[in-house]
Structures are given as C-alpha cells and as structure tokens.
Amino acid sequence: MNAKTHDALREQVRGQVITPDDTDYDSARAVHNGMIDKRPAAVLRVSQVADVIAAVNYARDNAMDLAIRGGGHSGPGFGTADNALVIDFANTRGVRVDPAGQTARSEAGATWADFNHATHAFGLATTGGIVGSTGVSGLTLGGGIGYLDRKYGLSCDNLLSADVVTADGKFLTASENENEDLFWALRGGGGNFGVVTSLEYRLHPVDMVHAGIIIYPLEHAETVAKFYREHLASAPEELGAFLAFHQGPPVPFLPEEWHGKPVCIVVGMWTGDPAEGPARWQPFLDAAPVAGSMVGPMPYPALNSAFDGMYPKGLLAYWKAAFLSELSDGAINAHLEYGRRVPTVQTAVHIYPIDGAVHRVGVTDTAFPNRNAKFSPVIACHWEDPGDSEANIAWVRDYAAALQPYSETAGYINFQDTDDLSRVAENYGPNYARLASIKGKYDPGNLFHVNQNIKPQ
Template sequence: MNGTMFDSLREQVRGQVITAGDADYDAARAVHNGMIDKRPAAVVRVSQVADVIASVNFARDNSLGLAIRGGGHSGPGFGTADDALVIDFTNTRGVRVDPASKTARTEAGATWADFNHATHPFGLATTGGIVGSTGVSGLTLGGGIGYLDRKYGLSCDNLLSADVVTADGKFLTASESENEDLFWALRGGGGNFGVVTSLEFRLHPVDMVHAGIIIYPVEHAETVAKFYREQLAASPGELGAFLAFHQGPPVPFLPEEWHGKPVCIVVGMWTGDPAEGQARWQPFLDAAPVAGSMVGPMPYAALNSAFDGMYPKGLLAYWKAAFLTELNDGAINAHLDYGSRVPSVQTAVHIYPIDGAVHQVGATDTAFPNRNARFSPVIACHWEDPRDSEANIAWVREYAAALQPYSESAGYINFMDGDDLTKVEENYGPNYKRLREIKAKYDPQNLFHVNQNITPA
C-alpha cells in the first residue's frame, strides 16, 4: 500500500505516522509476541485524543482495517494486522494520581509498571495483573486478574470511568452516570466498542506487602496443590497467591541445581496486618520440602514487576486459559501431568484465584460473566527457537484439552489465542446477547474487529 495515501492523515495528527517506506517501520509493527509478523499499512503513534479521532475517521472513511495497541501484550497479536491502520499508544503513558479521592487516571498506553510507579509513592494501588509490562487498557477491558482481586475485585471492577472514541469519531465518557451501557460493556467486553483513550480507577491502601515466592521440587506438586487449595479457601482476601508450574528460574534464592528443572511454585502476598505476614506464609514453607524461597516485606510495585525480566519483547508465545469452579483432584492431576513437562524456562502455567471480592459482583453486573469460578488457570507458553513452535503449541493444546473436563465452557478473554475466536459467545455466556446489542449501537459496521470479536446484533 502506497505510503503517500497517508499524507492527509499526517496533516491531521501531531503524532508520528509510520509506513513501510520509513526506517523504523519494522520496529513500529512489532508486538510483544515474536510469532506475530504482520505488515500494517501504517502505524500512528498518537500523541493526544485528537490524533485518535483523526485516525478512526481516516480508517473508516478509507475502508481500512483498524488495530489498537496499548501495551502490545495480546497473545494473538491483536495490536497489529496486515494492511490495517494501527493506533499505537506507545507515547501516551501518563498516570495522574489524586490521593485525596484515592483515584488515578491513566492514558491508554500505560503499563502496570507505569501505573504502580505513579501510585506507590501515595501508598495506593489497584488490581493490576502479574507482569508489569502488561498494558493497563487491554488487561482491564478483558477483566483483569491480579494479586489483589480476592480483596478488591478485578481491574474492571475498579474502573470508574473511561474516555472512548467510537466508530463515528465521537468522543464519549462512559461511567455509571454517562453512557452506562457502554461502561457496562467495557468492563470485560474488550476493545470491541471503541478506542479507549484514558481510564479512571479506584485505588486502595496497598504499600508494603509481605511477599512469598516458594519453589518446590515438582515431585511434591500434588501435596502442594492440595495444600494450596485448602489453605487458600481458609484464608481471607488479604492473601492473594497463585499456584504455578515452571522450570526453575535463574533467581538468587534458588540453588543452581534447580535452574531449568520442573518445579511447582506458590507466589503471592499478604496485604493485611504486617505483623501477621510471616505467620501467613509459614504453613506454605512447612507444606512440603522447599527448593528455594523468598519470603518477606516488599513494595507491591516491586512484586508486580518481579517477573518482567523473564518476558522480553520478541519471545514466541501461544496461550490458552480456562475457568474452574473448583480445583478438584481431576484438575490437579491434569496439572501434575502437563505441568511437570513445562517446555521452557519462560513458560508460565499459573492457576489464579478469583474468589472473594470477585464473587461480590453479579454475573450480569459487568460484561465479565465468570463470577462463580474460583480459579482461572492460564497456560502461557513462551520460547525462543522457532523450531520448537510445533511441539510447544501441541503441548499447550493438549494441556488445555486435559483440563477441559473439569472446566467451565467459558475461558478468560485475555488469554484466548487467535484460534479461539469461535468461543467468543461461550466466553461471554449470559452477557453475549446484550454485548451484541451494544456493539450494534456503537460500532454497527464492526470497525473494531481485530480482537476477540463480538459481532453486532
């Protein structure tokens, strides 16, 4: 596609318009997942809302596909598309904290590391994922599971308002009092309804936490998993911890003999009375022989970015996810089988708890419907060598199939891959019909379709 067709767009925006003829085109088209090799017609690194409006109008009027990129972490690479116009928020990452009202407003390109860096000096935080380089916008619009969800709900449950540019180029604010139907849809419905340019969040008093990263030899995984299941059920929402299967990471507190070997891990934090921190983690240290551990006070922001170094941009990736009403013995056995065969040190199999405050929101109160599930297992396979792709993708698919008999029909939108588009209706369950109606109102021509797409009614 000839780059000169974008000359009129260049005149309308203050951000950079990058096309195939530009030296930084290859860098601009890259997303986090190294498996994605799309060639968009142009990438617009927007600088302000006016650039977004101009870009949406340009794409619509020129019948171009449109992809929206916040953090760029989408497993299927929805932050780019062939022959499309990409709206890239790389240069809009500001976060403004209001400590008096305990709220924060963030621009659409901010990552959770950006967000936590801004809120931590005030001793405040909100639920925000596990990896700091994840985009705030994408995680929130798909739901938003994180360390704090048992105590404070999902990221989308803490969303107070969002500014949105819709398919007709209009600028709207969505909240409980303005464009309420759009606000409902944004809380779990993904990027189907417009381009979100900023988000306002409720914050909570979270500063120093008592963190725990406890690594066990994989032969003790059954004991650990069953203990984790019972201990978590008996613990208040102040304990946010997930069960994981990895290869032993090269961290200082794990002896080198365990590096690269299959291990079972419990990771999380206690946000209650600091004096109780060690006592809350001691049962996990006593549950089974420990290969290595790090337990102690830590800034929440540090824990939320502790694994960022493991996931640099460019790794190849393939994901699957599910929801479990119970971590029953059948599901544990599936994890024991496949989790003991994690294929790379960057691969993460995490079983996130989503009970507590998540269950205090009704299934139809937001677009995120999975309010009866207690766990969300995600299989996030990452690797470096393209020659491993076929085997690793097969391992993920087989793992997901082994979990299916114990899972709900729905899966977590944020960890669905590109071959899961046929499951969108299942994933939204009782909310799908209403989502289609709202999609028809705000995007009747399905301009925003590079996503886990909801077709207009």
C-alpha cells in the same frame, strides 16, 4: 494505500505516522509476541485524543482494518494486522493520581509498571496483573486478574470511568452516570466498542506487602496443590497467591541444581497487618520440602514486576486459559501430568484464584460473567527457537484439552489465542446478547474487529 493517502493522514495528526518506507517501520510494527509478523499499512503513534479521532475517521472512511495497541501484550497479536492502520499508544503513558480521592487516571498506553510507580508514591494501588509490562487498558477491558483481586476485585471492577472514541469519531465518557450501557460493556467486553483513550480507577491502601515466592520440587506438587486448595478456601482475602508450574528460574534464592528443572511454585502477597506476614506464609513453608524461597516485606510494585525480566519483547508465545468452579482432584492430576513437561524457563502455568471480592459482583453486573468460578488457570508458553513452535503449541493444546473436562464453558479472553475466536459467544455466556446489542449501537459496521470479536446485532 498509496503515499499520497498517507500524507493525508499525516496532515490530520500531531503524532508520528510510520509506513513501510520508514527506517523504523520494523520496530514500529512489532508486538510483544515474536510469533506475530504482520505488515500494517501504517502505524500512528498518537500524541493526543485528537489524533485518535482523526485515525478512526480515516480508517473508517478508507475501509481500512484498524488495530489498537496499548501495551502490545496480546497473545494473538491484536495490536497489529496486515494492511491495517495501527493506533499505537506507546507515547501516551501518563498516570495522574488523586491521593485525596484515592483515584487515578491512566492514559491508554501506560503499563502496570507505569501505573504502580505513580500510585505507590501515595501508598495506593489497584488490581493490575502479574507482569509489569502488561498494558493497563488491554488487561482491564478483558477483566483483569491480579494479586489483589480476592480483596479488591478485578481491574474492571475498579474502573470508574473511561474516555472512548467510538466508530463514528465521537468522543464519549462512559461511567455509572454517562453512557451506562457502554460502561457496562467495557468492563470485560474487550476492545469491541471503541478506542479507549484513558481510564479512571478506584485505588486502595496498598504499600509495602509481605511477599512470598516459594519453590518446591515437582515430586511434592500434588501435596502442595491440595494444601493450596484447602488453605486458600479459608484464608483471609488479604492473602493473594497463585499456584504455578515452571522450570526453576535462575534466581539467587534457588540453588543452581534446580535451575531449569520442573518445579511447583506458590507466589503471592499478604496485604493485611504487616506483623502477621511471617505467620501467614509459614504454612506454605511447612506444607512440603522447599527447594528455595524468598519471603519478606516488599514494595507492591516490586512484586508486580518481579518476573518482567523473563518475558522480553520478541519471545515466541502461544496461550490458553480456562475457568474452574473448583480445583478438583481431576484438574490437579491434569496439571501434574502436563506441568512436569513445562518446555522452557519462560513458560508459565499459573492457577489464579478469583474468589472473594470477585464473587461479590453479579454475573450480569458487568460484561465479565465468570463470577462463580474460583480459579482461572492460564497456560502461557514462551520460547526462543522457531524450530520448537510445533511441539510447544501442541503441548499447550494438549494441556488445555486435559483440563477441559474440569473447566467451565467460558474461557478468559485475555489469555486466549487466535484459534479461540469461535468461542467468543460462549466466553460471555448470558451477557453475549446484550454485548452484541451494545456493539450494534456503538459500532454497527464492526470497525473494531481486530480482537476477540463480538459481532454487532
């Protein structure tokens, strides 16, 4: 696109239009994953919904690729694209809480740290991931696994409504009572159906939690994993905890001798009666010898952002994810084999529980179909040196292949990478045909294709 055309876009919006000639272009085009080096034609930092409508119409009429960026955490870097128009919500991060109704409305650029800060002032929260810098909108549209999902369901299960700009430039509200088919598709179908400009959530009484971060020497990982599997199966839904494989992080409660060494970790929180907190974590402290631990009361937002410092913008990243109907001995053995080879301190292998409230939503009630799985393992490799890329990518792929015999057909789209695009139909299983039909209704030209793309029927 030439400079005159970019001027035409500037005349239609209040937000900032950044092009390759601008001094802040390189910072504007960067997403969280340092592996992604795309050069969009323009980045529009929107200021209001009117800018989004203008941008959608502009991209469609000029046959431009269109990328949507909320938090920018997409592993494949879907928040940008070569020669595309990027709609960037970095300047729209407001969250308005209705404490009486126990709801909150979030702008599309808010992160979970923004959201939790706003709702915690009223002793409220909803399910929202593990890392605070993750975008609210992207996580929700792909499902939304987090500490609170056993008790309160996925992020998308707590979505009450969403404002959306569709491919024809129309502004719609999707909810149980308006544009119900679109609302169904947004809850797990990703960014395929339009540009979501705000999201309304159901909140729950979550204030101080009894948090636990318990780190074990790797030699006890099999004992810990099997204990975790059995204990969680009977634990109240107020206990949200995941099993992990890391290198020992440089935290004060872990002796320096364990820093950078392969370890097994259990992380989570108890949201029930605070007086029960110590007793709820004691079985984990007794399960195997502990290298270091931190167990005690903590504000929910503090736990939800506890690992943010380990994942600064610009780290190189490559991800895979799956679903498990059970944490079988075979799956545990695969984790033991590859978990001992975690390549960097920033790499995270997490096994998230998705039972309880997640299972009380039907397979076809929302677009997210994986309601019979009990766990979702994610392999999120992060590193600094580009010279390590080939080896680290190979480690992730080999790890995912070792888990495959014990995994469901579908994978979790929020943690899949570019080379997983061929799996989109199987990821949605029985819901794919309906999603393709709804895509054909709201985006027949597939304007919104820079994503885990559902082709319009």
